[in-house]
Amino acid sequence: MSPSPPKTRASLILRLPNAADAAAWEEFAEIYGPIVYRMGLGHGMQPADAEDVVQEVLCSVAKSVPQWLERADRGKFRAWLLRISRNTAINFLTRRATRPLGAGGEDAARELAELAAADDLSRQFDLEYRREVFTRAAEQVRNLVNEPTWQAFWMTHVEGVSIADAATRIGVSVGSIYVSRSRVMARMQEFVQKAMDDP
Secondary structure, three states, X not given: OOOOOOOOOHHHHHHOOOOOOXXXXXXXXXXXXXXXXXXXXXXXXXXXXXXXXXXXXXXXXXXXXXXXXXXXXXXXXXXXHHHHHHHHHHHHHHHOOOOOOOOOHHHHHHHHHHHHOOHHHHHHHHHHHHHHHHHHHXXXXXXXXXXXXXXXXXXXXXXXXXXXXXXXXXXXXXXXXXXXXXXXXXXXXXXXXXXXXXX
């Protein structure tokens, strides 16, 4: 069984009904915009069309998040957001059925409609979300540690370089690689924990 994806920070969601809270909307767009965009590209949309879908999703969330928060049976935020994203993409593809839709054309619209009901789309959304959380954590943590420490982590955890090879490349001891990896992982987990909690 795969681990549960990180949850969207409750404090961020609670700030979204305030349209004047630019910082909350900027953070929300930074987290979810790339996810929706990559999913659109992955289903045959042209980049400009995927960007349009991102804007439509953000507008839909802005209009309906206050009502969603008031519902006692609202469920998980990302499941609700996935529904909005899926429906927006299908509507977008359907209304543009008379013009070329990108690499897949009408085949892309058909494929997206078929995927709309599948668990695969939910898993893909969670995967993209995890990827975005990792990217944001990595950007933050990289600014907090020195370059050799970061390289020790990146080489061994992301690129799959062995501990011994990383030590040789960086010019440090094997023990230093273990310490550096541990330091970066602790900071990454700290960032994710701080950024996410249960709504």
